[in-house]
Amino acid sequence: MLLEHLHKLNTARDARLATVTITPLDTGEARLFLEGEAHDPSVAPSIEAALRTGKSGMVEIDGQAVFVNVYLPPPRIVAIGAVHISQALAVMADIAGFDLSIIDPRSAFATPERFKQTKLLAEWPEDALRHTPLDAYTALIAVSHDPKIDDFPLAKALESGCFYVGALGSRKTHARRVERLTKLGVDDKSIARIRAPIGLDIRASNPAEIAVAILAEIIQTLRTRDVAAGRGPAA
Secondary structure, eight states, X not given: OOHHHHHHHHXXXXXXXXXXXXXXXXXXXXXXXXXXXXXXXTTHHHHHHHHHHOOOEEEEETTEEEEEEEEOOOOEEEEEXXXXXXXXXXXXXXXXXXXXXXXXXXXXXXXXXXXXXXXXXXXXXXXXXXXXXXXXXXXXXXXXXXXXXXXXXXXXXXXXXXXXXXXXXXXXXXXHHHHHHHHTTOOHHHHTTSBSSOSOOXXXXXXXXXXXXXXXXXXXXXXXXXOOTTTOXXX
């Protein structure tokens, strides 16, 4: 690997940006691409496929065998609310390969006894998110069911371009949430990105089933997000 590419890869990793290298087998001369950059149309489909699936491998481009190597930031989930849904999700997220953090200022709920090794921040989201920054490889779920706790991180997640933003509550509850977010200055297009009611509609009826529905929707969104060359993840 070229020293220049290694430097770019390390810089991108620190900034939680995805990168792809494409190396023709006959020459071994790799090219490196950052997610969101405009690309040669001939390589764009291979780059998009790699970014979407996270899988490296052999492909053919213009009749030439090349190896596509993808480097994705580890996807993570930030859960607002140390509730029963978060307890169930903590186990499932780890199995699925997601790093999970839980934020809840209610210290009676956010206890190590309830969440074992899960990262807990018993702080208000306004404070916690200063050292837990959100980005395009973060999914944020608001499940505290308390507007004083949920609304700020929802607005922050939309502003930060999180690939998934979901919120617990009925359609009536969400309608009131939309009114509050609008007053906070969040535009209609951004608000429309919120998945509410949260999770895939699998008729979930208890916290564990709701956690399954949420995780499934997060994975679906991650693997189908818009990664078109020159645009990056959908905003």
